[in-house]
Amino acid sequence: MMLTVAGHSAGWPVAVGGSQTVADALVRQLRALGGTVVTDTPVTDLGQVADADIVMLDTSPEAAAKILGDRLPGHVARTWRRFRRGPAVAVVNCVVEGGVPWSGHPAETAGQAVTVHLGGTAEQVAVAERECWSGRLPEHPFTLVGQPWLADPSRSVVRDGRALHPVWAYSHVPAGWEGTPRQTFDLVTEQIERAAPGFRDRVTAWTASPPSAVASHNPNNADGDIAGGASHLPQLVARPRLLHPYDTGVPGVYLCSSSTAPGGGVHFMCGMNAAERALRGPVSGRSAAHR
Template identity: 45%
Template sequence: MPTADRGPVVRGRDAVVVGSGPNGLSAAITLALAGRSVTVVEAADQLGGGSRSAELTLPGYVHDVCSTVHSLALASPALRALPLEQHGLELVQPEVPLAHPLDDGSAVLLHRSVEETADGLGDPDGRAYRRLLGPLVRHADQLMPGVLAPLRVPRHPVTMARFALAGVRSAAGLARSRFDGPGARALLAGSAAHSMMRLDQVPTAAVGLVLMTAAHAVGWPFARGGSQHVVDAMTSYLRSLGGEVVTGHRVERIEELDGAGVVLLDVAPRQLLAIAGERFSRPYRRALRRYRHGPGVFKVDWALSGPIPWRAEGARRAGTVHLGATLEELLRSEDDVNRGRIPERPFVLLTQPTVHDPSRAPAGGHVGWAYCHVPAGSDVDMTDRIEAQVERFAPGFRDLVLSRSTRNAPQMEQGNANYVGGDINGGVQDLRQLFTRPAIRPNPYTTPDGRLFLCSSATPPGGGVHGMSGYFAAQAALRRLGGR
C-alpha cells in the first residue's frame, strides 16, 4: 500500500518500526504486547527481510531467499514465547539436523541425541564429545538466553563460565585440543564456519558450540512451506494485537517519522547514518562509519528432479549438509575468503528441505540451496565451484538439476540493504565487535537521539532468526515511553 505521504500513518503512533525482518517484527510485537500502538514500515512490497520465500527457479518450486534452517528460533526466548503456531507456522524437524560427508564415502552425523552423535564418532572422540557438549545441552535452557543477549551480569554464572572456558578460543584450537579424528574436528569446524571468520580466530569456537548445542536441544527446523511463513505468522500475530503494517515505502529521512513517539530501525549502520545521521553526536557517527562488515556469500538455488544422491546414506536424511571434508580444508577456505581471495574448494553450506517438507515442490520434485563465503562485494560466479563440491560427495547431482538461480554478493545486498557487501550476518562478530556492536554504549540498542533505537543484527546478539535484537531494542524503547 505505497503512498507518497507517510504522515497520517505514523502521526499519533507510539512507535514506528522500520523494516519487517524477524528483528523488526519482534520489536513491534514486544511493543504491541505492552499496549503500545505500533506501525511497521517496509521498503519492499514483500515482508520478511531475510526470511522470505519465492519461486526463484520453476513454477511450484518454493525457495527461501536467504534463511531456511532456523537453528536459533526455538532457542530464542523472544520467538518461542509467541503463539506463532496459532497463526499458521509449523516447524519441521529433520531426522538428522546436520551431516558432514567425508571423502571415504561416510559422513559424520549430528543427531538430536548427544549420545547417538558421540557413538557415531567412536572413541576416544565420542567420550570427548560427551564431555564437551553434554553439559551445555543439559543446561541449554540457561545457556541460550545468556548467549542471545547483550553483555550483562549472567543469571547463571556457572553455566556461562563453563561455556566461556570452551568457547572463547578459536574453533581450530578447540577441535585440535579435544578431538583426534578428522570427523569430529570437521563437525565442529563446519558449525563454527557459520561465523564467516577465519577458523583460527577467537571466538569462532563459541559460534560452533552454540549452533551444535541448539541442534541437540531444540533441533535445526524448517518452516513448512518456506521461511516466509515465519514472518507471515509474526505479522498475523502483530495485527491481532492491533499493530499495523505498511509496505512499499522506503524511509529515506527520519523527519518522515517525526509524528511517532519512538522509532526503531532494523537497518545496517550505514543506513542508520543516511537516515538519521544529522541527529547523532560526532563520536557516534564515527563509530557507525567504522563498523566492520564481514565476507559476503554467493548463493545458488536448485529445482531438482530427485533427492540429492549422497554417497553417505546418513546425509540423505539430513536437513543441512556441510561440504568441505576436513578441518584443514575449511581452514584454507575461510582464510582465503577473509584475506580477499577466492577459494578453489569453498566451504559449502547446503540445505535440502524437501527431504522433510515435500510441500515446497511438485510431486517427485525437490529444491535445494547452497552458499559459500566470498570476499565482501565479490561478483565472482561460484556456481561451478559449489556444484563441484556437491558432486564430489554426491556423484550424479548435476544430472538432477532442472533449473538454477544464483545471487552473488552485490545481488544479495541489492535484495536486502542490510546485507552490506553480501554479509548476511550483519557485521563481523569477533571479540572487538561481539558486544560493542555497533558502538560502545551502556545500552547498544540506544542512539544519541533518545527517540531512535537500532534493532537490527548490527546489535547483540548478531545474525540469525531469533528476534532478540528487536526484543531488547523494544525494551529500551518502552523505558523511553514509560511502559513496562
C-alpha cells in the same frame, strides 16, 4: 560457531510452507493488535516517521546513519564508522529431481539432514575462511546446503512421475566478489558435486545470486555479507558499540538489526533485546541523546 552449536544441540526449526508463512503469521498478529504494515515506502530520513513515539531501525549501521543524518551524535557516528563487515555469500537455489545424491561415509546422515555443512576438515575450513577474509576466492569454499523438504514434504512436488525437491546452497566468498550468476552456480555446485557426484545432472531449474545480487535484494547485506557484520571477537563484545548496542543516541530511536548483539547467528534475539530496551525508555537522569 554459535549457530552451528545450536543446530547440533536442538536442531533448526523449519516453517511449514516456507519462510513466508512466518512473516504472514507475524503480520496477522500485528494487525490483531491494531497495527498496520506499509511496504514499498523506503525511509530515507527520520522526518518521514516523526510522529512515532519509538522508531526501530532494522538496518545496518551505515543505513541508520544516513536515515538519522545530522541527528546522530558524533561519538556514535565515529563508533559506527569503525564497524567492520564480514565475508560474503554466493547463493544458489535449485529444483532437484530425486534429491541430492550424497556419497561416501556420511551419505546416510547427509541424506537425513535439513542443513549440511561442506567444509572438509577443521583445518581446511580455517584455510578457506582465511582466504575470504584476505579477499581471495578459496579453491574449496565453505558451503552450506539446505534440504528443507526433509522436514516439510509439502515443499516437494511430483510431476510426470518425477519427485522434484527444492535445494538451496551458498558458499562463503570474499566481500564484493564479482562473479556472474553462471560463475556463482558453477562455484557452489562444484562443492556439492565433490560430496554428491551427479548432483548437477539432477538440477532441473536454478537461479544464482553473486554478492552484488544478495546486496541488491537486501541493502542490509552490504557487499553480500548476510550476517550483519563481522563476528570477530571485538564485534562480539561491541556490536556495533560497547555497553549500549541498541541505542542510536537519538531519543526514541533504536537499532534492532543483526548488526547489534548478539549477532546474526542468534536469530531474532537482536530484535527482542532491542524491543525490551526501547520499552524501558531513557536511562533515568540522562537524556537519550547523551547515552
